Amino acid sequence: MEDRAVPNAREELRTRGYARVPAAELTIDPELRRFEADLAKEWENLEVDQYLKNGARFRERRYDRFRYVPATDSVRLRPHRPYFQSAEVNDYGGGIERSVPPLTASTVQNPLLQALIRWNFEHFPVEPEQLHQPWDVQCHQFRIIGRAEELGEPTPEGPHRDEVHFGAIHLMSRTNASGGFSQVYTKDQELVAEFQLQNTMDTMFWADEMILHAVTPITVVDDSTPAVRDVLIMGYRCDPTLGEDD
Numbered sequence: 001m002e003d004r005a006v007p008n009a010r011e012e013l014r015t016r017g018y019a020r021v022p023a024a025e026l027t028i029d030p031e032l033r034r035f036e037a038d039l040a041k042e043w044e045n046l047e048v049d050q051y052l053k054n055g056a057r058f059r060e061r062r063y064d065r066f067r068y069v070p071a072t073d074s075v076r077l078r079p080h081r082p083y084f085q086s087a088e089v090n091d092y093g094g095g096i097e098r099s100v101p102p103l104t105a106s107t108v109q110n111p112l113l114q115a116l117i118r119w120n121f122e123h124f125p126v127e128p129e130q131l132h133q134p135w136d137v138q139c140h141q142f143r144i145i146g147r148a149e150e151l152g153e154p155t156p157e158g159p160h161r162d163e164v165h166f167g168a169i170h171l172m173s174r175t176n177a178s179g180g181f182s183q184v185y186t187k188d189q190e191l192v193a194e195f196q197l198q199n200t201m202d203t204m205f206w207a208d209e210m211i212l213h214a215v216t217p218i219t220v221v222d223d224s225t226p227a228v229r230d231v232l233i234m235g236y237r238c239d240p241t242l243g244e245d246d
Contacts (some may be wrong), residue, residue: 009205014125017210018184023201035112040172042107043230046143051098058152060143063100070131089161120168134242138235146218146227154215159185161208164235169204171197177218177227185212
């Protein structure tokens with residue numbers, strides 16, 4: 001079920017709950033795009049997810065949160081805390097606080113990462129008053145690894161929400177991998193779209209309150225080397241109670 005890319009991401013988010021933007025159509029300053037390679041190298045510094053079941057090792061990650069106020073263009077790294085999702089939206093890893101290692105200083109300081117926090121937000125159909133309110137921006141680095149003896153599972157929990165308002169997925173790298181199709185579902189878990197992010201910075205946006213999303217497993221093309229899929233995921237949640245020091 002291949003779906004076309006759309007030029008007006010904000011309107012597509014408003015009407016159908018998702019949009020995708022090929023890397024070639026990203027309207028980011030070319031001077032910032034030159035930092036892509038440096039940012040992609042940061043995925044060599046992730047750590048194995050300690051909360052996978054049955055001794056699995058198919059996922060590596062880092063994570064942090066930013067406080068973003070659109071009206072003042074203020075972006076600030078928040079104090080590092082464990083990651084939490086409710087068991088209601090994630091029956092695989094939800095319901096517990098997960099201690100995930102933080103982003104490295106070089107990741108946080110990468111100009112492209114800082115630009116993406118703002119650029120993504122420009123595509124979200126937010127209410128005018130929300131521009132003056134603080135947003136909690138979850139920033140996740142994920143490396144999914146498929147091996148001859150182990151599937152690489154980007155979303156072992158299946159179709160799910162992330163308990164945010166909007167989200168963005170940016171593909172950073174894809175090597176020796178088959179599969180890894182991004183999927184969009186209705187709230188009743190009816191599959192409505194499926195497509196593959198293939199090139200560095202291919203992007204998917206979603207409106208988390210409108211749809212469920214998932215990604216199919218990756219498998220190796222050549223058994224002699226692992227399959228790898230690196231993504232940067234940012235979840236945006238408007239939180240008027242978020243203070244300067246939170």
